[in-house]
Amino acid sequence: MTEALVTVDHAALTLGGQAVLEDVSLTLAPGRITTLIGPNGAGKSTLARLVLGLARPDRGRVVRRPGLTLGYMPQHLRVDESLPLTVDRFLWLAAPGRTGARRDALQRTGVAHLRRRAVRQLSGGEMQRVLLARALLRRPDLLVLDEPAQGVDVAGQDALYGLLGQVRDETGCGILLISHDLHLVMARTDEVVCLHHHVCCSGTPEAVSRDPAYQRLFGTHGMANLALYTHQHDHDHDLSGDVHGGHTHDGHHHGGHHHD
Template sequence: RPGLRIGYMPQKLHIDPSLPLTVKRFLTLGGTPRLPLDEVLALTGIEALTGATMSNLSGGETQRVLLARALLRDPNLLVLDEPVQGVDVTGQEALYRLINDIRRQRQCGVLLVSHDLHLVMATTDTVICLNQHVCCHGHPEHVTNDPAYIALFGESAKPLVAPYTHHHDHTHDDHGNIVEKDQHRHA
């Protein structure tokens, strides 16, 4: 749509180690941001990294900096290409949680490209399965039962990536605590 702002996070970024580029300088290279830098630093949890050299960051730190750079545009849509590339398992979980929190807080759409089927199926609203064309798409549970998906990944992959669906008569607050329906209406 006209005026759509897209924030893009590449899969990885190679910066020559001899380039003394700090995180703060890297984040301010893209022109005038639409969001204050301090807000984006806090949102992504990288306030302490602003003086660090980009080439000295860990995989998880680099990915958070790339995410921060994408957020500076105050995007309506975040396009994330393999956002957990080069991040350890614990960091992957934290980064996916952060992306979900940002989506909820900023009310932006997220288009996430990933090969991590179990994570995609467990935390996504809609899946588009691509193999040189759109094989199938829809809710994760629908996709895992689609013949095109089964033909691509095999019947044995289905139970490994099937999503957990949680149906109940209550909601959860931001901390994961149960809020009964009557309490939620009055909160």
């Protein structure tokens, strides 16, 4: 088996007198998409900080592969709207270098046409793709994405998760994806880890969705959302979610592309 990128081994962390993480273990491997789910306040972002080396556990340890390169896409990134900052300049500030590399990163995330656009003029979905391009500029071995679909409509979320799968397939990088909605990432992940200060359950999306620990956290009323409708992709979504071309929907779950 390929050497793990990051191993979190029985990690615990207390902040402000509150136990945020308790006895958490996690292994992130090359070429695998691991999704970390849990309710708000469950410690997901804190665990991401441990993985990234931005925090240290009080107990346990975090082991990173020597020479590991990390790419990070934060949940929130505030850019001063008064700054006349173009997308290209924004990327240059994160990774100074040749223009071609920035153009290639934007091309990969489907927003090359926005290179000279002012950052303050971007929509939510456009900004998320620019942030992903920014993370990819580092040519990371491991991509860590904290709620990457926030502020993006459903069609845009589907397109973004599909893009992450393509990045994984093309580069072989590992991906740690943080989300509070399992049903949004069902078709796009290899492993799910359900966190509520400790690891409640883990495994394939289907196994986790049936686990009593998951159902206690999220309730069974939302389980119908896991059988998301499937449609044939004989059309394309643009970045705003508009559909181009014909479309055929059916109401049955049979392993295709999922939307809620």
